[in-house]
Amino acid sequence: MFAAIILFASLLFSPVQQQPDPPWYMATPLPARGEVTFYAYDVMERAYHRRLELAQVPYCDKPTCVGYVATLRPGDLGRKVWLMRPGFPPEGPFLVVDYAAASDFARLDRRGLIAEVDYETARRWGMTGPFYDVLLLAKSPIVPRVHLPLITVGRSADAQPTPDSSSNLAND
DSSP states (O other), rough: HHHHHHHHHHHHHSOOOOOOOOTSSSSOOEEEEEEEEEEETTTTHHHHHHHHHHHOOOOOOTTTEEEEEEOOOOOGOOEEEEOTTTSSOOOOEEEEEEOOOHHHHHHHHTEEEEEEEEEEHHHHHHSSEEEEEEEESOOHHHHHOOOOOOOOOOOOOOGSSSSSHHHHHOOO
C-alpha cells in the first residue's frame, strides 16, 4: 500500500517527459520556423543527382523545382517544401534531397536549424551567413489564381424575343 502511494506521488510531482518532436528518422512537422544556411557550390546538386540515381527522390529539375534543400530528417527525403524569409513572399517548391546525420541531429535541432539551401539559391538570396526566422512550409500559402469560365447573365442572344415571335404571342 505504501509503495502504491509513493508511486502515485512520484507520478504526480514528476510528470513523464514527453518528446516534443518526432524522432530523427521521421518527417519534420510542418510548418517549422528557424535558421537556414547553405551548402557549398555544387554539393547539393551532386546530392540530388546521386539520390536520383538511387531512386530516393523524384525527378524535379529546375524550373519545376526552384532549388534543393537539406533538412534534419531522412523522413523528408523527396518531399517538396516552400521557404518564406521574413519580408519576402514564399518561394518554392524546393525538393528535399539531403538530411543531417543522426549524430548531428540533436546539436542542429537545439541550434534551431531547419534547412540548408543549395548554393544557387543562397547567391540569389544574397546569403553570406545564416538567415533566421525562416518558415518551412508543406505547401505554398499563396492561392493560385483560378480562371473560371465566363457565364452569361440574363438571356442568351438566341433566346431574345424577335419582333415576329412577339407578334405571334399577341395573336394567340
